[in-house]
Amino acid sequence: MAHDRDAFVEQFGSVLGRLAQWLREHAKTFSRAFVTVRESGLLFVVLRDNAGFDPDFEDELTDLDLEIAQNPRFDHIDLNVLSLPRSSKTAYSSFLHPEYTWVFQHGK
Amino acid sequence: MANEEAHVRLALRNQATIDHLRTDAPKYSEWITTVAFYKALHIVEAVFFRNGGNHGTDHEDRARRLKEARYSHIWKHYRPLWAASTVARYLQDTIQRSGSFNSFAEYMPAGDVDRLILNHYLHQVQQSARNFLSTKSVTELGLTPPKPKKPSS
Numbered sequence: 001m002a003h004d005r006d007a008f009v010e011q012f013g014s015v016l017g018r019l020a021q022w023l024r025e026h027a028k029t030f031s032r033a034f035v036t037v038r039e040s041g042l043l044f045v046v047l048r049d050n051a052g053f054d055p056d057f058e059d060e061l062t063d064l065d066l067e068i069a070q071n072p073r074f075d076h077i078d079l080n081v082l083s084l085p086r087s088s089k090t091a092y093s094s095f096l097h098p099e100y101t102w103v104f105q106h107g108k
Numbered sequence: 109m110a111n112e113e114a115h116v117r118l119a120l121r122n123q124a125t126i127d128h129l130r131t132d133a134p135k136y137s138e139w140i141t142t143v144a145f146y147k148a149l150h151i152v153e154a155v156f157f158r159n160g161g162n163h164g165t166d167h168e169d170r171a172r173r174l175k176e177a178r179y180s181h182i183w184k185h186y187r188p189l190w191a192a193s194t195v196a197r198y199l200q201d202t203i204q205r206s207g208s209f210n211s212f213a214e215y216m217p218a219g220d221v222d223r224l225i226l227n228h229y230l231h232q233v234q235q236s237a238r239n240f241l242s243t244k245s246v247t248e249l250g251l252t253p254p255k256p257k258k259p260s261s
Binding site for chain 2: 065080085
């Protein structure tokens with residue numbers, strides 16, 4: 001049990017690093033990003049910088065999703081991904097856990 | 109508990125709903141997107157039933173299973189469908205700003221719902237799923253049967 005917790009904490013740190021790297025590679029296309037807690041896992045929410053659906057961006061996000069899911073280094077991490085169009089804090093906050101949400105800042 | 113046949117039947121009812129809503133696509137684009145996602149969900153559940161006999165319990169569970177290598181081609185097209193339908197169902201923004209989400213039609217115009225949601229993502233989910241479904245289900249869904257595997261020499 002303690003071993004599982006330690007493994008999760010270590011992998012969670014690593015996955016945050018991978019997500020931050022992915023965001024740096026897509027810095028021009030998003031305004032904010034979050035990792036939030038859902039009912040039975042984590043959700044990586046990317047708030048895009050415009051209001052339209054972008055199929056190329058969605059494909060790249062799906063590739064990231066599969067890369068993390070199929071990487072044995074992240075076998076304790078249960079993460080899904082979702083992009084939202086640019087919207088107000090009131091609107092996108094409904095997708096975020098009020099307490100357990102990590103915020104990515106641009107460039108960090 | 110539903111089985112493969114029942115899920116295919118529900119998928120076909122979803123398709124009938126899509127066909128009905130498409131008579132006024134600009135008015136119902138978020139509903140077409142939502143029903144297209146639920147059609148895909150029932151096809152996925154039919155796949156699960158035929159290949160192990162148990163269902164996905166919720167989105168996270170379904171996602172976990174679809175990300176396995178054998179189903180990942182389904183997931184590549186199912187996930188954007190889920191994402192678009194999530195926006196259709198849950199994103200409401202009362203603060204109207206230029207360049208921000210004001211309506212689903214702005215996020216995805218009716219033409220893109222046809223082109224991307226129906227003719228690309230949903231189509232690809234169905235085409236990928238046919239490899240895991242019975243011949244009867246493939247026929248009922250109106251899909252082209254998968255090519256027979258070459259016998260190993």
